[in-house]
Amino acid sequence: MSGIAVTGGKTSASCSAPAPATFVWYKNEVQVDPDSDTRYTITPSSSPGQSHTLLTITNATTDTDGSYNCEAIYQADASTEFTGGKVKSQSATLTVYRILGHPEDKFVLLENDITLSCQLNDSATITWYHNDKLIGPGVTSIQDNTVTSKLALSKVKWEDAGYYFCKGSYSQGTVSSTPAKVFVRGIWEAPKPVSVVLNYPATFQCVSRGEAEITWSFGEVKMDSTSSDYSDSNWLTIASLTIDKISVRDPASVTCHINYKSPDPMNISSDTVPITVFSVTKDPVNTIGIKTNNSTMSCVASGNPVPTVTWEKEGAGKLDLKSESVPSAGDNTVTSQLFFTDIKMLDAGSYKCVADYGGLGEHSSQAATLTVYELTKEPTEQAIEKGKPGVFECESNGVPDSVNWFKDDELITDKTDIKTESGKSTLTLPSVEFSDKGDYKCEYVFKQGRISSSEATLSVRGFYVEPTDSVGVQDNSVTFTCIVHGESEATIKWKNRDSSMEGLVSTGLVKIETSYSEPNTTSLLKLTGLKHGVYDDSRVTCTADFSSPTLSLTSKVGKLSILMIVEAPKDTAAVNTLTATLTCKVDKTGVISWYNGTELMAGQSSETLTLDPVTEYDQGEYHCRATFCCRELRVRGCD
16 A cells, blocks of 8 residues: 555555455554445455455545554355465555644734744645735745744735645645634724814724724823724724814824734834814904004914915904905915004904815904004193193093103103103193293104194283383373283273273273284273372273183282372562571472572472571572382382
């Protein structure tokens, strides 16, 4: 019989003996029974003088390995006196070439390495197959009549998954291992980078090849376990992560983690994928605008492509506001400016910019407030009496860096009369002079600009000349003068104490002459025929009335004194060598001079003139003259 077979193969053994004989087969001294083991078939045959037997073994396995021999059995034959008997052949050994070690199923991560192993007995040529396709020999080694072949798969790819088996080739045939399945695990579909508008949702998907538990990391934060759907038909596990609302505080990346359990537990994580957040990256800031001036607000938004930026005012929605958007080269941002020109109080309010990303959504900036500074109080036109205080006031709804005051467009450099506190500024003129008249305005200085008030005119009105104390001589006249300064003609009236003097004009005793030569109104009051009982102890004042703006002025009091000689010298007859006395008395204090004819008598200044002794040369006409000095600066002489 042949001594070699391959696993699953077929072999046979034969015996012959002189005829007639029957045969029995033994394996390892145990009779072979084809009825109980169908792998064995015994076929008898004969030839002249010979009997034959054939043992056929099919589907050889390790069970059929062993020592085989046949036994020839002869029956007794009385005619020949043969008593019968048994004769055994020598033993022949059957060796089955077979797979001693089959390759085993393997789980491997994508891009990793694995090795498949196959062992056969005796000498064989071993080749490997992948999904029934020959891929070549492995690395073979022989030890103790055992042949080992290793198939190394480096940096495994998806297409490396499938069934692998080895085939041993002998001269008697071939033997193949049972297939081993290689499962390639890994990330079939990694989460992809996303671009999302701030405060909008973002969704990620991670697909694993092989059944697994998939979890997520959001930045460095491990997310709670998420559900994973496994499909056995395509050997895929699918997991998704939805972040409902991306905020500026959120991490900018996502990672999925795949945990493979039995058999052969292993873990793998995807690459970290970035989250690109489109948003307004620079909000507009609170802005102060100066009424009638210009100002701007700006914001910066990111996006690819860059968004369309519009502006809204709170309570008014989207407005057709003047703005300009300028993309920045290379960094996917756009800067938008909102322009305010000739700012009005209606412009004050809350503004925001809105970046529109088309189908992705839109993002609004934080609101910024435009505060409009204006003068809530401006200086007003004033007419002030000379010597009285004057005050101009300005006030703003903002606190300025400084305040300037101007007179006739000239900066007032003396700040002693200027007081500014918070948004209010006051210019005080402690005692108004005629030189203070002019146009005044304030200017508020802010970092954002300047505000100037309207001009307010200061009119200074007062007396250039007022009535003064006067001394009049009996039967003569006296004149009081009143000159009033103002930008318009004043109505001047005269009073003696509280009585109007206009009513005396018709008597001829009072004359009033008034004239106007800008900016002065002059009035002269002339009292004629001065007598006691008419003008004694007069107190004269003038009043000046202005109509626009209304102002009434009252002058100082001018006192009138009337001078009279109350006792005149009388004709006197005197005896030669005796004494003669002449008397001259006046009602006011004055300097009395005596005249002899036209000659002034030296040293004679008293009310009494004494001639002692009287001589013939003293005879003649004598008279006295009283000279009075008026008060203040005016001097009047009286005869």
